[in-house]
Amino acid sequence: MTAAISIRDLSFDYPGSVSPFFSHFNLEISKGERFGLFGPNGAGKTTLMNLMTGLLTAKSGSILLEGLEIKNNHNAINKLFGLVPQELSFYQELTPVQNLEFFGAYSGLSTSEIKTRTDELLTILDLNDVRHKALEKLSGGMKRRVNLAIGVIHRPSLLFLDEPTVGVDVQTRFAIVEYLKALNMDGTTLVYTSHQLSEAEGLCNKIAMIDEGKIVAHDDLQALLSKHEQIGLEGLFINLTKPDA
Amino acid sequence: MHKLRATITKDFRVLMRDKIGIALMFGMPVLLVIIVTSIQNSTFELMNKNKITVLIYNLDSGRISKEFIDAVDKIGMFRIELDRRDQQQAKIIDRMHEQEAMLAMEIPADFSEKTMRAADVSAGKALESFGLEGDKAKPDSTGPLPLTLYYQPVLQESLRRSIEGALYSALQLVESKQVLRAVYFAVNEKTMPAGLEKSLMKNSVTLNSIPVSWDGIRHTPNASQHNVPAWTIFAMFFVVVSLGGGIVREKLSGSFTRLRTLPTSYFLVLLSKQLTYLTVTTLQAVIIFSIGIWIFPFIGLPTLDLPSDIGGLFVVTLVCGWCAVSYAICVGVFAETQEQANGFGAFSIVILAALGGLMVPGFAMPETLQMVMQLSPLHWCLETYSGLFLEGGTLADIWTNIVPILFTSVLLQAVVIMGLKMKRLI
Secondary structure, eight states: OOOSEEEEEEEEOOTTOSSOSEEEEEEEEOTTOEEEEEOSTTSSHHHHHHHHTTSSOOSEEEEEETTEETTTOHHHHHHHEEEEOSSOOSOTTSOHHHHHHHHHHHTTOOHHHHHHHHHHHHHHTTOGGGTTSOGGGSOHHHHHHHHHHHHHTTOOSEEEEESTTTTOOHHHHHHHHHHHHHHHHTTOEEEEEOSOHHHHHHHOSEEEEEETTEEEEEEEHHHHHHHTTOSSHHHHHHHHHSTTO | OHHHHHHHHHHHHHHHHOHHHHIIIIIHHHHHHHHHHHHHHHHHHHHHTSOEEEEEEEOOOSHHHHHHHHHHHHHSSEEEEEOOSOOOHHHHHHHHHTTSOSEEEEEOTTHHHHHHHHHHHHHHHHHHHTTOOOOOOOOOTTOOOOOEEEEOTTSOHHHHHHHHHHHHHHHHHHHHHHHHHHHHHHHHSSOOOHHHHHHHHSOSSOOOOOOOOTTSOOOOOOHHHHHHHHHHHHHHHTTIIIIIHHHHHHHHHTHHHHHHTSSSOHHHHHHHHHHHHHHHHHHHHHHHHHIIIIIGGGGTOOOOOOOSOHHHHHHHHHHHHHHHHHHHHHHHHHOSSHHHHHHHHHHHHHHHHHHTTSSSOGGGSOHHHHHHHTTOHHHHHHHHHHHHHTSOOOHHHHHHHHHHHHHHHHHHHHHHHHHHHHTTOO
């Protein structure tokens, strides 16, 4: 079975840095996983996500998404995955519908597909009442849901989520997590990173802990908890990423 | 096409929400063109149509002063106002301070007598040189009494010199005529017939003035023909505030990042922005030209006459618009914050407009600045519009001015791509 993501011997450094950020880094994420990527600030989570989505270019090594090398298959790869960035990446001046219309077209959907998907997503994410309101006038939680809707409008088989619930209330967080689980049930592989460890615990079935550009643990969540005799992800996180770990 | 249409729709929607940007792109230039044209119109009227009022205080009751006033009147550039009510110099100055006229002239009491005496002396000398005995009139020991010209200090130096030159010509005419009469009288002992005097004083050489315009027709410069194209160009380049700022917003909001992860080239985004804002610049031109044609006459300003080559005007408007849009995108790509884009964008346009001759005509600039002027794209835009609006040219006549605009636009586009790559945005 082809892996959803296969990273082999990856090396990367930022211009001007003394030592490489990633050196001979390897990681494999299987299709259908709800994969959590965790680590302290500066560990390399966002850098790794940017490398996997082609926003950054590796110095050497390869990254394959569903068997396609990202360097040479820009358009095909970009159709495969969706990205829900930490920043609210849309046009605040426009309404949810107008944003979805634009990003839907830009993702390659036809006008009728955009309409169907827009109605579907706004209903699922409970945004129907504000569909024609400018985003700058909506609450933080609503904006987060629109940010998510844009990332999934083209039904990607692989979804990257960088802190998708940051700054939202419990109800919105719950709604987003439930929607993500539903997406995964339909076959979407999730690659997720967050500092909300309790939320992550409920969502992820497989995790990797990285620190200073290296994987310090990679396994099923339950297996890791048993191995390190922890009852929750928070304890595991502290245990694995503490200075003398 | 579907993606391009969606992107253009998005750009128009974003633009329509930018109320301040719209006000700056449409409201400000319209106000500027009306205000500046109104201000400059009085200067143009003064130079082209209005005669300069001159108060003449004639203290002389003789024939020569009347002839001199007639000669001044015939020059055609003065509206003469004779005043005999008050003959004190202080009163003349008071009336000048009250802005009643730009000029005043005082003709002294014995002007005719002294001029005639001087003419007799000149005639006597002339006859003597021919070996004839002339009237032995003695020169006036007090010398000729000067005419006094008062002028407002705001009068431009060049205009004042022209006025002085014209007045000297009138004076010369009157004096020459008087010398001729004295010579004739000395020889014939009778007054010179009017017909002979007229034919002798008539210029045998005439001045043939040819306007060097593309169509060979004289286009009288007026404030509308000058200002409307100039401020249209300024308006076009001012899209930098909306477009440059919009690009920075897109970069900072993360929309830019998201677009990079979608299966479409960013060049489509650039193309959409160019088409959207090219529509804006064309609309600006249509609105400002329409105001010049239909609104100006209602507010007492000269009607804007469109060039005969309307197709050429459309092409020039597109070329200038493309240059303005390219500049705005360039500013947007390199600016890090919206404040930078707006501040630098607006400031640079004012400077480029000043250097480009939009505010002060290029020919009035120092030589060094005239060289720097060539670097301002606004200068070349103004040149192309001037070729159409002021010189009656067609596209075929002005294409050499279009080349630098196109070159600048292509260069700016290349810099944009370089900037996007350098900043890892594409």
